[in-house]
Amino acid sequence: QVQLQESGPGLVKPSETLSLTCSVSGDSISTYYWSWIRQPPGKGLEWIGNMYFSGNTNYNSSLKSRVTISGDTSKNQFSLNLNSVTAADTAVYYCARLMMYGSGWGDEAFDIWGQGTMVTVSS
Amino acid sequence: DIQMTQSPSSLSASVGDRVTITCRATQSIRTYLNWYQQKPGKAPKLLIYAASSLQSGVPSRFSGSGSGTDFTLTISSLQPEDFAIYYCQQSHSSPVAFGQGTKVEIK
Numbered sequence: 001q002v003q004l005q006e007s008g009p010g011l012v013k014p015s016e017t018l019s020l021t022c023s024v025s026g027d028s029i030s031t032y033y034w035s036w037i038r039q040p041p042g043k044g045l046e047w048i049g050n051m052y053f054s055g056n057t058n059y060n061s062s063l064k065s066r067v068t069i070s071g072d073t074s075k076n077q078f079s080l081n082l083n084s085v086t087a088a089d090t091a092v093y094y095c096a097r098l099m100m101y102g103s104g105w106g107d108e109a110f111d112i113w114g115q116g117t118m119v120t121v122s123s
Numbered sequence: 124d125i126q127m128t129q130s131p132s133s134l135s136a137s138v139g140d141r142v143t144i145t146c147r148a149t150q151s152i153r154t155y156l157n158w159y160q161q162k163p164g165k166a167p168k169l170l171i172y173a174a175s176s177l178q179s180g181v182p183s184r185f186s187g188s189g190s191g192t193d194f195t196l197t198i199s200s201l202q203p204e205d206f207a208i209y210y211c212q213q214s215h216s217s218p219v220a221f222g223q224g225t226k227v228e229i230k
Contacts, residue, residue, distance in 0.1 A: 045159075045167065045210060045221040060218040061124070094166055101172055106155040106214045111178065113166035
């Protein structure tokens, strides 16, 4: 049974860097694709970016200049760094596995999610 | 960027009702459309992928259809555990995008 668990500070000061880790159990991060998605309080879902087992990444263009997603295969974890945060970055942050149901670009869906972690940006 | 619009934003229904939610893309996404269910305080759960394929373990009362720009999620007989927010999501092109959500409430 694959499980994902987010961890990291629940409070970050404006202009600082938000850093979260997703620990994966029951699967290897080297064999799938992995994602970060966020949800501001009371609002909808926003995709942040993906990390592919090749090490390649793909980020939402709206956040691209501030985002880095990376993996640590020795710990079976992947991480999110979002720098220069503002109050607009306050959200529940989810990590998720990206299921590839076919061989084509776009044949993908977020099939397993972590429980989410709330991050508040405030001084 | 492709935008996704769901309708209605909310609906009230009774147990046993047939419920239909619509999702529209700003350009053709073929069948690169997924549906998720989110309950309060919980992570979203994948229901349907590739517009009409039922995710393993999801009850058969859920179904999806459509292609191009117009898609529907149908719950054939609403159950108490189905009251939640439903999101569509396109995977056709980056950035992937979600609809704004449809809240299904108890009448």
